[in-house]
Amino acid sequence: MTSTSLKRRVTTKIVGQFGCPHGVPGRLVGWVMAHRASNQQRSLWVVSLLDVQPTDRVLEVGFGPGLAIAELARRASQGHVYGIDHSDATVRPTRKRNAAAIRAQRVTLLHTSVDRLPHFDMPLDAIVAVNSHGFWPHPTQQLSELRGLLRPGGRIVLASQPRCVGATADTTARAGRNLHDRLSQAGFTQARVETLPLAVLSGEVVDG
Numbered sequence: 001m002t003s004t005s006l007k008r009r010v011t012t013k014i015v016g017q018f019g020c021p022h023g024v025p026g027r028l029v030g031w032v033m034a035h036r037a038s039n040q041q042r043s044l045w046v047v048s049l050l051d052v053q054p055t056d057r058v059l060e061v062g063f064g065p066g067l068a069i070a071e072l073a074r075r076a077s078q079g080h081v082y083g084i085d086h087s088d089a090t091v092r093p094t095r096k097r098n099a100a101a102i103r104a105q106r107v108t109l110l111h112t113s114v115d116r117l118p119h120f121d122m123p124l125d126a127i128v129a130v131n132s133h134g135f136w137p138h139p140t141q142q143l144s145e146l147r148g149l150l151r152p153g154g155r156i157v158l159a160s161q162p163r164c165v166g167a168t169a170d171t172t173a174r175a176g177r178n179l180h181d182r183l184s185q186a187g188f189t190q191a192r193v194e195t196l197p198l199a200v201l202s203g204e205v206v207d208g
Helices: 003-019 023-035 037-050 067-075 088-097 099-103 139-147 169-185
Strands: 057-061 080-085 107-111 124-130 150-160 189-196 201-207
Touching: 037 067, 037 124, 037 150, 037 189, 057 067, 067 080, 067 107, 067 124, 080 088, 088 099, 088 107, 099 107, 139 150, 139 169, 150 169, 169 189
Parallel strands: 057 080, 057 124, 080 107, 124 150
Antiparallel strands: 150 201, 189 201
């Protein structure tokens, strides 16, 4: 095996862990995601784009270490925050991190994937997904299904932070255009792109 192919295999495994953390390596990845300062800053910024109101019902798709969940719960103090993630390695520690809000029945965290969306008894006010969209099996279809969960005038924020080697502002711009195209295909309108100067990060905000 050449050094290039070995490096490619290692890179693939690492990326796979960030997409769906599992086992001992997955717990380590979850810890890194929870404690990295840039992740914390990014999560707070993304939540701020949603303009969450106290009574809002909000869903995060792929909540990872739960940084955004905690901020969403703080803002939706009289509403409810739902979170789904397909990685059991992240669900357990995130439930622990948000235990008080879960006990108060203000947060519900579910171990499921975006292609197996749970039933919600009422429409949602807002949806957010941070760095998870690229791992969805059928992104346009799933965005269309998420749109169906929103009330008229509801909001969705997709955030993507390109982490490829040599990523630049142009990489971020392309990521934003790709998100815009996907959202348009799924029936969303009134989109705008916001950029946070944190390495490279692009967020797409849509009022649906």
